[in-house]
Amino acid sequence: MGLSIEEAFAKRKFREIGDVIKLALAEGGDPYVLIKRCQEAMEEIGRKYQSGEYFLAELMLSARMFETAAAILAPSLKQGGGSRSIGKIVLGTPKGDVHDLGKNIFSVMAQAGGFEVVDLGIDVPASRFLQAVRQENPQIVGMSALLTTTYPSMKEVVKTIEDAGMRQKLKIVIGGGGTGEEARRFVGADAQTLDAAEGIRICREFVAGNQ
Protein backbone atom coordinates (compact mmCIF):
# COMPACT_ATOMS: atom_id res chain seq x y z
CA MET A 1 0.00 0.00 0.00
CA GLY A 2 1.55 3.30 -1.13
CA LEU A 3 1.58 6.68 0.53
CA SER A 4 -1.40 9.01 0.29
CA ILE A 5 -0.84 12.62 -0.78
CA GLU A 6 -1.53 13.78 2.77
CA GLU A 7 0.96 11.32 4.25
CA ALA A 8 3.61 12.28 1.69
CA PHE A 9 3.29 15.96 2.65
CA ALA A 10 3.03 15.28 6.38
CA LYS A 11 6.22 13.21 6.25
CA ARG A 12 7.84 15.54 3.67
CA LYS A 13 8.51 12.66 1.27
CA PHE A 14 10.06 14.99 -1.29
CA ARG A 15 11.51 12.23 -3.46
CA GLU A 16 8.32 10.17 -3.43
CA ILE A 17 5.73 12.84 -4.15
CA GLY A 18 6.15 12.56 -7.95
CA ASP A 19 5.38 8.84 -7.90
CA VAL A 20 2.47 9.30 -5.49
CA ILE A 21 0.86 11.78 -7.89
CA LYS A 22 1.57 9.69 -11.00
CA LEU A 23 0.02 6.64 -9.34
CA ALA A 24 -3.04 8.61 -8.23
CA LEU A 25 -3.52 9.85 -11.80
CA ALA A 26 -2.99 6.36 -13.24
CA GLU A 27 -5.68 5.08 -10.87
CA GLY A 28 -8.11 7.55 -12.41
CA GLY A 29 -7.84 10.32 -9.82
CA ASP A 30 -9.39 13.65 -10.83
CA PRO A 31 -6.47 16.07 -11.31
CA TYR A 32 -8.51 18.96 -9.84
CA VAL A 33 -9.17 16.96 -6.68
CA LEU A 34 -5.51 15.91 -6.52
CA ILE A 35 -4.16 19.47 -6.78
CA LYS A 36 -6.66 20.63 -4.16
CA ARG A 37 -5.50 17.87 -1.81
CA CYS A 38 -1.89 18.98 -2.36
CA GLN A 39 -2.84 22.59 -1.58
CA GLU A 40 -4.67 21.60 1.59
CA ALA A 41 -1.75 19.41 2.69
CA MET A 42 0.62 22.31 2.12
CA GLU A 43 -1.64 24.73 3.98
CA GLU A 44 -1.64 22.36 6.93
CA ILE A 45 2.15 22.62 7.01
CA GLY A 46 1.81 26.41 6.76
CA ARG A 47 -0.45 26.39 9.82
CA LYS A 48 2.05 24.26 11.77
CA TYR A 49 4.78 26.67 10.75
CA GLN A 50 2.71 29.62 12.01
CA SER A 51 2.17 27.87 15.34
CA GLY A 52 5.89 27.22 15.70
CA GLU A 53 5.65 23.45 15.35
CA TYR A 54 7.59 23.42 12.07
CA PHE A 55 10.58 25.38 10.82
CA LEU A 56 11.13 27.32 7.59
CA ALA A 57 12.90 24.36 5.96
CA GLU A 58 9.71 22.30 6.25
CA LEU A 59 7.57 25.07 4.78
CA MET A 60 9.91 25.53 1.83
CA LEU A 61 10.24 21.82 1.21
CA SER A 62 6.46 21.43 1.14
CA ALA A 63 6.24 24.29 -1.37
CA ARG A 64 8.76 22.51 -3.60
CA MET A 65 6.70 19.32 -3.24
CA PHE A 66 3.62 21.26 -4.31
CA GLU A 67 5.47 22.54 -7.37
CA THR A 68 6.62 19.02 -8.29
CA ALA A 69 3.06 17.74 -7.97
CA ALA A 70 1.70 20.69 -9.96
CA ALA A 71 4.19 20.13 -12.80
CA ILE A 72 2.99 16.53 -13.15
CA LEU A 73 -0.68 17.48 -12.90
CA ALA A 74 -0.47 20.51 -15.21
CA PRO A 75 -1.05 18.71 -18.56
CA SER A 76 -4.14 16.88 -17.22
CA LEU A 77 -5.46 20.04 -15.60
CA LYS A 78 -5.17 21.94 -18.87
CA GLN A 79 -6.88 19.14 -20.83
CA GLY A 80 -9.80 19.20 -18.41
CA GLY A 81 -10.11 22.95 -18.76
CA GLY A 82 -10.11 22.76 -22.56
CA SER A 83 -7.41 24.15 -24.81
CA ARG A 84 -8.92 27.64 -25.08
CA SER A 85 -7.81 29.95 -22.32
CA ILE A 86 -10.51 31.99 -20.60
CA GLY A 87 -8.20 34.94 -20.02
CA LYS A 88 -4.63 36.06 -19.58
CA ILE A 89 -2.88 37.09 -16.37
CA VAL A 90 0.50 38.81 -16.20
CA LEU A 91 1.86 37.87 -12.78
CA GLY A 92 4.90 38.77 -10.73
CA THR A 93 6.48 39.65 -7.41
CA PRO A 94 7.42 43.34 -7.69
CA LYS A 95 10.82 44.90 -7.18
CA GLY A 96 12.44 44.48 -3.79
CA ASP A 97 10.63 41.24 -2.94
CA VAL A 98 11.75 37.66 -3.59
CA HIS A 99 8.90 35.76 -1.89
CA ASP A 100 7.25 33.55 -4.48
CA LEU A 101 5.76 30.47 -2.81
CA GLY A 102 2.25 31.97 -2.76
CA LYS A 103 2.61 33.48 -6.23
CA ASN A 104 3.54 30.08 -7.63
CA ILE A 105 0.55 28.43 -6.00
CA PHE A 106 -1.76 31.09 -7.44
CA SER A 107 -0.10 30.62 -10.85
CA VAL A 108 -0.64 26.85 -10.87
CA MET A 109 -4.23 27.17 -9.68
CA ALA A 110 -5.04 29.91 -12.18
CA GLN A 111 -3.72 27.72 -15.00
CA ALA A 112 -5.76 24.83 -13.68
CA GLY A 113 -8.74 27.19 -13.72
CA GLY A 114 -8.25 27.86 -17.44
CA PHE A 115 -6.18 31.06 -17.39
CA GLU A 116 -3.03 31.62 -19.39
CA VAL A 117 -0.41 32.93 -16.96
CA VAL A 118 2.65 34.92 -17.95
CA ASP A 119 4.84 34.70 -14.85
CA LEU A 120 7.52 37.40 -14.74
CA GLY A 121 9.15 35.91 -11.62
CA ILE A 122 10.47 37.80 -8.61
CA ASP A 123 11.97 41.26 -8.00
CA VAL A 124 10.24 42.56 -11.13
CA PRO A 125 10.59 46.29 -11.93
CA ALA A 126 7.55 48.33 -12.99
CA SER A 127 9.00 48.78 -16.49
CA ARG A 128 9.02 45.02 -16.98
CA PHE A 129 5.36 44.76 -15.94
CA LEU A 130 4.51 47.49 -18.47
CA GLN A 131 6.49 45.77 -21.21
CA ALA A 132 4.61 42.52 -20.54
CA VAL A 133 1.25 44.33 -20.53
CA ARG A 134 2.09 45.81 -23.94
CA GLN A 135 3.30 42.51 -25.37
CA GLU A 136 0.78 40.14 -23.87
CA ASN A 137 -2.34 42.27 -23.71
CA PRO A 138 -3.67 40.57 -20.53
CA GLN A 139 -7.07 41.28 -18.94
CA ILE A 140 -5.48 41.02 -15.49
CA VAL A 141 -2.22 41.96 -13.78
CA GLY A 142 -1.53 40.00 -10.59
CA MET A 143 1.06 41.01 -8.04
CA SER A 144 2.26 39.13 -5.00
CA ALA A 145 4.12 40.71 -2.10
CA LEU A 146 5.03 39.62 1.41
CA LEU A 147 7.04 42.63 2.52
CA THR A 148 5.27 45.83 3.50
CA THR A 149 8.25 47.62 1.94
CA THR A 150 7.10 46.21 -1.44
CA TYR A 151 3.81 48.11 -1.39
CA PRO A 152 5.39 51.24 -2.94
CA SER A 153 6.76 49.02 -5.74
CA MET A 154 3.26 47.68 -6.38
CA LYS A 155 1.93 51.23 -6.42
CA GLU A 156 4.61 52.16 -8.93
CA VAL A 157 3.53 49.31 -11.21
CA VAL A 158 -0.04 50.62 -11.13
CA LYS A 159 1.11 54.19 -11.80
CA THR A 160 3.40 53.11 -14.65
CA ILE A 161 0.51 51.25 -16.29
CA GLU A 162 -1.74 54.28 -15.70
CA ASP A 163 0.79 56.73 -17.15
CA ALA A 164 1.03 54.54 -20.26
CA GLY A 165 -2.76 54.92 -20.65
CA MET A 166 -3.38 51.20 -20.20
CA ARG A 167 -5.01 51.09 -16.76
CA GLN A 168 -8.61 51.27 -18.04
CA LYS A 169 -8.40 48.09 -20.05
CA LEU A 170 -7.20 45.81 -17.28
CA LYS A 171 -7.90 44.83 -13.71
CA ILE A 172 -5.21 44.61 -11.06
CA VAL A 173 -5.34 42.07 -8.24
CA ILE A 174 -2.86 41.71 -5.41
CA GLY A 175 -2.16 38.95 -2.89
CA GLY A 176 0.46 37.66 -0.51
CA GLY A 177 0.55 37.34 3.26
CA GLY A 178 0.22 40.68 5.01
CA THR A 179 -1.72 42.42 2.26
CA GLY A 180 -5.18 43.68 3.09
CA GLU A 181 -7.75 46.30 2.15
CA GLU A 182 -5.43 49.08 3.26
CA ALA A 183 -2.67 47.82 0.97
CA ARG A 184 -5.16 47.50 -1.89
CA ARG A 185 -6.21 51.13 -1.49
CA PHE A 186 -2.62 52.35 -1.16
CA VAL A 187 -1.53 50.45 -4.27
CA GLY A 188 -4.62 51.38 -6.29
CA ALA A 189 -5.48 47.76 -7.14
CA ASP A 190 -9.00 46.56 -7.96
CA ALA A 191 -8.94 43.56 -5.62
CA GLN A 192 -6.91 41.88 -2.90
CA THR A 193 -6.99 38.39 -1.45
CA LEU A 194 -5.03 36.04 0.78
CA ASP A 195 -6.60 33.00 -0.84
CA ALA A 196 -5.49 31.71 -4.25
CA ALA A 197 -8.85 30.05 -4.92
CA GLU A 198 -10.71 33.28 -4.17
CA GLY A 199 -8.21 35.08 -6.43
CA ILE A 200 -9.28 32.84 -9.29
CA ARG A 201 -12.96 33.54 -8.60
CA ILE A 202 -12.18 37.26 -8.68
CA CYS A 203 -10.27 36.90 -11.98
CA ARG A 204 -13.19 34.93 -13.47
CA GLU A 205 -15.57 37.74 -12.53
CA PHE A 206 -13.19 40.27 -14.04
CA VAL A 207 -13.00 38.50 -17.40
CA ALA A 208 -16.75 37.96 -17.39
CA GLY A 209 -17.07 41.73 -16.99
CA ASN A 210 -19.10 41.43 -13.82
CA GLN A 211 -16.97 43.73 -11.77
Ligand code: B12
Ligand atom coordinates in the same frame (compact mmCIF):
# COMPACT_ATOMS: atom_id res chain seq x y z
C1 B12 B 1 9.13 31.65 3.24
C2 B12 B 1 9.55 33.04 3.71
C3 B12 B 1 10.74 33.56 3.21
C4 B12 B 1 11.59 32.83 2.18
C5 B12 B 1 10.96 33.05 0.79
C6 B12 B 1 11.14 31.87 -0.13
C7 B12 B 1 10.31 32.01 -1.36
N1 B12 B 1 10.82 31.38 -2.42
O1 B12 B 1 9.25 32.60 -1.39
C8 B12 B 1 12.97 33.56 2.34
C9 B12 B 1 13.76 32.84 3.40
C10 B12 B 1 13.81 33.72 1.09
C11 B12 B 1 12.52 34.89 2.94
C12 B12 B 1 13.28 36.05 2.90
C13 B12 B 1 12.94 37.23 3.56
N2 B12 B 1 11.87 37.44 4.35
CO1 B12 B 1 10.42 36.17 4.50
N3 B12 B 1 9.09 34.98 5.04
C14 B12 B 1 8.76 33.77 4.64
C15 B12 B 1 7.56 33.25 5.47
C16 B12 B 1 8.15 32.32 6.52
C17 B12 B 1 6.46 32.52 4.74
C18 B12 B 1 5.87 33.25 3.53
C19 B12 B 1 5.16 32.24 2.65
O2 B12 B 1 5.69 31.77 1.67
N4 B12 B 1 3.94 31.85 3.05
C20 B12 B 1 3.19 30.78 2.36
C21 B12 B 1 2.46 31.32 1.12
C22 B12 B 1 1.81 30.14 0.40
O3 B12 B 1 1.47 32.22 1.55
P1 B12 B 1 1.11 33.57 0.78
O4 B12 B 1 2.29 34.18 0.17
O5 B12 B 1 0.25 34.39 1.66
O6 B12 B 1 0.23 33.08 -0.48
C23 B12 B 1 -1.15 32.76 -0.45
C24 B12 B 1 -2.07 33.94 -0.66
O7 B12 B 1 -1.60 35.13 -0.13
C25 B12 B 1 -2.32 33.98 -2.14
N5 B12 B 1 -1.46 34.79 -2.98
C26 B12 B 1 -0.14 35.01 -2.92
N6 B12 B 1 0.26 35.78 -3.93
C27 B12 B 1 -0.82 36.07 -4.68
C28 B12 B 1 -0.97 36.85 -5.82
C29 B12 B 1 -2.22 37.02 -6.39
C30 B12 B 1 -2.38 37.84 -7.62
C31 B12 B 1 -3.35 36.39 -5.78
C32 B12 B 1 -4.69 36.57 -6.36
C33 B12 B 1 -3.20 35.58 -4.64
C34 B12 B 1 -1.94 35.44 -4.10
O8 B12 B 1 -2.19 32.64 -2.56
C35 B12 B 1 -1.39 31.86 -1.67
C36 B12 B 1 -2.11 30.56 -1.37
O9 B12 B 1 -3.43 30.79 -0.98
C37 B12 B 1 7.00 34.60 6.10
C38 B12 B 1 6.38 34.47 7.48
C39 B12 B 1 4.95 34.06 7.45
N7 B12 B 1 4.58 33.33 8.40
O10 B12 B 1 4.21 34.43 6.52
C40 B12 B 1 8.25 35.48 6.12
C41 B12 B 1 8.08 37.02 5.96
C42 B12 B 1 7.11 37.30 4.84
N8 B12 B 1 9.43 37.42 5.57
C43 B12 B 1 9.78 38.55 6.11
C44 B12 B 1 11.06 39.16 5.93
C45 B12 B 1 11.31 40.42 6.71
C46 B12 B 1 12.01 38.62 5.05
C47 B12 B 1 13.41 39.17 4.77
C48 B12 B 1 13.54 40.69 4.65
C49 B12 B 1 14.29 38.62 5.89
C50 B12 B 1 15.67 39.18 6.00
N9 B12 B 1 15.82 39.95 7.03
O11 B12 B 1 16.50 38.91 5.15
C51 B12 B 1 13.79 38.46 3.47
C52 B12 B 1 13.31 39.31 2.27
C53 B12 B 1 14.05 39.15 1.05
C54 B12 B 1 13.34 39.94 -0.04
N10 B12 B 1 13.96 40.97 -0.53
O12 B12 B 1 12.23 39.61 -0.40
C55 B12 B 1 8.68 39.14 6.98
C56 B12 B 1 7.96 40.31 6.32
C57 B12 B 1 7.65 41.42 7.31
C58 B12 B 1 6.89 42.51 6.66
N11 B12 B 1 5.70 42.71 7.15
O13 B12 B 1 7.31 43.17 5.77
C59 B12 B 1 7.81 37.88 7.26
C60 B12 B 1 6.32 38.18 7.49
C61 B12 B 1 8.44 37.20 8.50
C62 B12 B 1 8.31 38.02 9.76
N12 B12 B 1 7.33 37.76 10.58
O14 B12 B 1 9.09 38.90 9.99
N13 B12 B 1 11.31 34.78 3.52
